[in-house]
Amino acid sequence: MNLSIIIIGDEILLGRVTDTNSGLIARTFTPLGWNIKRIRTVGDNGVDIASAINESLAESELVITTGGLGPTRDDITKSVMMDIFGGSLVHNAEVAANVEAVFARRQLKMNELTASQAMVPSSAKIIENLVGTAPIMVFERQGRMLVAMPGVPAETRGMLPSVAKVIAEHFGSQELTPRQEFTVTGIIESALAERLSRFEDSMPKGFKLAYLPSAKRILLRLEGTPGASTELFEDQCRKLVEALGEYMSAQGDVPTAAIVLERLRKNKLTLATAESCTGGNIAHLLTLVPGSSDVFNGGVVSYANEVKTNILGVDSQTLATEGAVSEATVLKMLSGAKAACRAQCAVATSGIAGPGGAVPGKPVGTVWIGASTPQGTDVRLWQFGGDRQAVIDRASATAFDMLLRLL
Amino acid sequence: MNLSIIIIGDEILLGRVTDTNSGLIARTFTPLGWNIKRIRTVGDNGVDIASAINESLAESELVITTGGLGPTRDDITKSVMMDIFGGSLVHNAEVAANVEAVFARRQLKMNELTASQAMVPSSAKIIENLVGTAPIMVFERQGRMLVAMPGVPAETRGMLPSVAKVIAEHFGSQELTPRQEFTVTGIIESALAERLSRFEDSMPKGFKLAYLPSAKRILLRLEGTPGASTELFEDQCRKLVEALGEYMSAQGDVPTAAIVLERLRKNKLTLATAESCTGGNIAHLLTLVPGSSDVFNGGVVSYANEVKTNILGVDSQTLATEGAVSEATVLKMLSGAKAACRAQCAVATSGIAGPGGAVPGKPVGTVWIGASTPQGTDVRLWQFGGDRQAVIDRASATAFDMLLRLL
Numbered sequence A, B: 001m002n003l004s005i006i007i008i009g010d011e012i013l014l015g016r017v018t019d020t021n022s023g024l025i026a027r028t029f030t031p032l033g034w035n036i037k038r039i040r041t042v043g044d045n046g047v048d049i050a051s052a053i054n055e056s057l058a059e060s061e062l063v064i065t066t067g068g069l070g071p072t073r074d075d076i077t078k079s080v081m082m083d084i085f086g087g088s089l090v091h092n093a094e095v096a097a098n099v100e101a102v103f104a105r106r107q108l109k110m111n112e113l114t115a116s117q118a119m120v121p122s123s124a125k126i127i128e129n130l131v132g133t134a135p136i137m138v139f140e141r142q143g144r145m146l147v148a149m150p151g152v153p154a155e156t157r158g159m160l161p162s163v164a165k166v167i168a169e170h171f172g173s174q175e176l177t178p179r180q181e182f183t184v185t186g187i188i189e190s191a192l193a194e195r196l197s198r199f200e201d202s203m204p205k206g207f208k209l210a211y212l213p214s215a216k217r218i219l220l221r222l223e224g225t226p227g228a229s230t231e232l233f234e235d236q237c238r239k240l241v242e243a244l245g246e247y248m249s250a251q252g253d254v255p256t257a258a259i260v261l262e263r264l265r266k267n268k269l270t271l272a273t274a275e276s277c278t279g280g281n282i283a284h285l286l287t288l289v290p291g292s293s294d295v296f297n298g299g300v301v302s303y304a305n306e307v308k309t310n311i312l313g314v315d316s317q318t319l320a321t322e323g324a325v326s327e328a329t330v331l332k333m334l335s336g337a338k339a340a341c342r343a344q345c346a347v348a349t350s351g352i353a354g355p356g357g358a359v360p361g362k363p364v365g366t367v368w369i370g371a372s373t374p375q376g377t378d379v380r381l382w383q384f385g386g387d388r389q390a391v392i393d394r395a396s397a398t399a400f401d402m403l404l405r406l407l
Helices: A021-032 A046-059 A077-085 A093-105 A112-118 A153-171 A189-195 A197-202 A230-247 A256-266 A281-287 A305-310 A316-321 A327-341 A388-406 B021-032 B046-059 B077-085 B093-105 B112-118 B153-171 B189-195 B197-202 B230-247 B256-266 B281-287 B305-310 B316-322 B327-341 B388-406
Strands: A002-008 A035-042 A062-066 A089-091 A119-121 A125-127 A136-141 A144-149 A179-184 A208-213 A218-223 A248-251 A271-275 A296-302 A345-351 A366-373 A376-383 B002-008 B035-042 B062-066 B089-091 B119-121 B125-127 B136-141 B144-149 B179-184 B208-213 B218-223 B248-251 B271-275 B296-302 B345-351 B366-373 B376-383
Touching: A002 A021, A002 A046, A021 A035, A021 A062, A021 A153, A035 A046, A035 B046, A046 A062, A046 A077, A046 A144, A046 B035, A062 A153, A077 A119, A077 A136, A077 A144, A093 A112, A112 A119, A112 B189, A119 A136, A125 A153, A136 A153, A144 A153, A153 B388, A179 A230, A189 A197, A189 A208, A189 A230, A189 B112, A197 A230, A218 A230, A230 A248, A248 A256, A256 A271, A256 A281, A256 A388, A271 A281, A271 A327, A281 A296, A281 A388, A281 B281, A296 A305, A296 A327, A296 B305, A305 A316, A305 A327, A305 B296, A305 B327, A316 A327, A327 A345, A327 A366, A327 A376, A327 B305, A345 A388, A366 A388, A376 A388, A388 B153, B002 B021, B002 B046, B021 B035, B021 B062, B021 B153, B035 B046, B046 B062, B046 B077, B046 B144, B062 B153, B077 B119, B077 B136, B077 B144, B093 B112, B112 B119, B119 B136, B125 B153, B136 B153, B144 B153, B179 B230, B189 B197, B189 B208, B189 B230, B197 B230, B218 B230, B230 B248, B248 B256, B256 B271, B256 B281, B256 B388, B271 B281, B271 B327, B281 B296, B281 B388, B296 B305, B296 B327, B305 B316, B305 B327, B316 B327, B327 B345, B327 B366, B327 B376, B345 B388, B366 B388, B376 B388
Parallel strands: A002 A035, A002 A062, A062 A144, A271 A296, A271 A345, B002 B035, B002 B062, B062 B144, B271 B296, B271 B345
Antiparallel strands: A035 B035, A089 A119, A125 A136, A136 A144, A179 A218, A179 A248, A208 A218, A296 B296, A345 A366, A366 A376, B089 B119, B125 B136, B136 B144, B179 B218, B179 B248, B208 B218, B345 B366, B366 B376
């Protein structure tokens, strides 16, 4: 069955806020057998919201919207829903109590606008929002279902399990397509496609292999025909893993930082970071992973040379003769980070993220990256393309890659 | 005139990669007078791509697509374009030379799949991709224009200025709607709406005020009627700024980290960070801003207590009696960070981001945050809702807010 997603809000349409809700919804419902049909993003505009809903209901059994439910005047989703599904605004005592409780918990003052969130269309079933104030509304028409969720990402994340339960009760469970994902790192898409071409040619009819690339890694998704035997599907998975060889990092969609942490945990090792041009991004990616604290001791963002000298023990002699962006500096950053954070492993970066800072022989994108474990130390010079953000992203991903190869 | 955006790719549709291209395109073209009509996200599926293109061409003078142009087998955008715009695949020598140059620069081996990127529809005008390998294709039909760009975000970012130039040459310049944005921090949406209700009631007919909220701040967009006099519009801007009072952080859409850095720069002050539960996110947000290195000296991610003691000088006595998540620890982190990084200002965080780590009296979301400048030091206890990511985001935003109020 099809699922269409609608993201409502000028802040998304105009690029002021990056939508992460649609991805979360897709990742939640794909494994349950739903086919994600399309994502539509529209502004806070009644006509556009209505046509997106009607188009979605025409193509999909299930439609989930997020956004457009805030307390301010430009949020008009409720009235559009009533145009489509009928009903009128009625006061809901449970929602009102919840709004009051949320405000009390956050020690905030309620006002009239907030109180208006307790007015809900009579045509909707309500799922109480345990994370925020805007209620979740469920509409039905001819067996099809529309669920309207608030746009705040933490509320979508928090409430999606309850929503999924209501949806499962309505639709029952679906025939699952055999599907397995593989996280691949250290190889570019075209080289990977060449490497896998024999495997792809030999796949049974109806099997599909999809490349889902990002700046950091490629996710491969192998799909069997619905109802394919477990043996046949698992046999294909084995063949794919064989063809991937050393580039296969993990079964499933696993962030590289989580793979690094798991590998360290298994080897009973701890990690420190010393970041110059990546500016804390590596530490940030590690600490986004729940439970990282038992492996990741901490790190230093050594933007100024004084910090490199004072905390990491890079001597001013090295900085003066070799420069901050050099093999010698990164080697000292590695040992300095291990010592300062009492860790057995470290990664370190020093480079020019741009747009300024380039010097003759060291253009923007020049980055020295080091990784060190009890097994050895590897320091290499890289030249990354793209802008500041791209250099930071690629240097971080490469640091993880280099560390993984030492583990 | 209308602009519709189409994001092509299973990796986006299935939530494996977060789309940032649509936002970039919207932010580029809105100030040029384009009305962003809709964003459609479809998978690597010919039928869905074709219908998204036809729907978009029906509603908009300009359509920009990104994605679906990679070298692997699941990318079929080119053949869909030829179904719609006609033409056949022809070899383009300039594109071929560019692909070779990119691979040489990156010291990668080319293969047949990569070489196939030089085959382009004869119905397209080509804009050379100076950042990557997939060429940018421009199609026209009855005065309407479709621009197909590659999906790699760094390539979209890098090539959008050239694309905008080609578009401007085709369409000419447009009548601009008077428009000004304001970054607002330190107040929730419903309270802000109440504060501004009198201003909103008094706006001239045709003026619009939009709330674009995110976890970190609210962006307000004031729009006049097209052709409204400059005096009238500027008068409304002044009234809005007056109504915003202390909550107005900057004119325009400015990341809070950039506001912090600019304020420090103006006061000739330097900054250090000491992050426990935010795990490097504050340093990351600061260093994403170009030019941050002249103000931000660096920081410490003190996940393990040993790091707090060893680098930041938090004594084990304090950690033992007060705990790592305490006012006393954060006070010492502030002074330790300033000393270790030789900075005059600091922010520090220590808390429980979850999902684990809660102890009696300190549930998930408990965060002590400190900010310190030569003018004073402020340390406060916060209780944030939401999951790990939300706690990290909110604690980081709050640290910036607290520092700003001291500057």
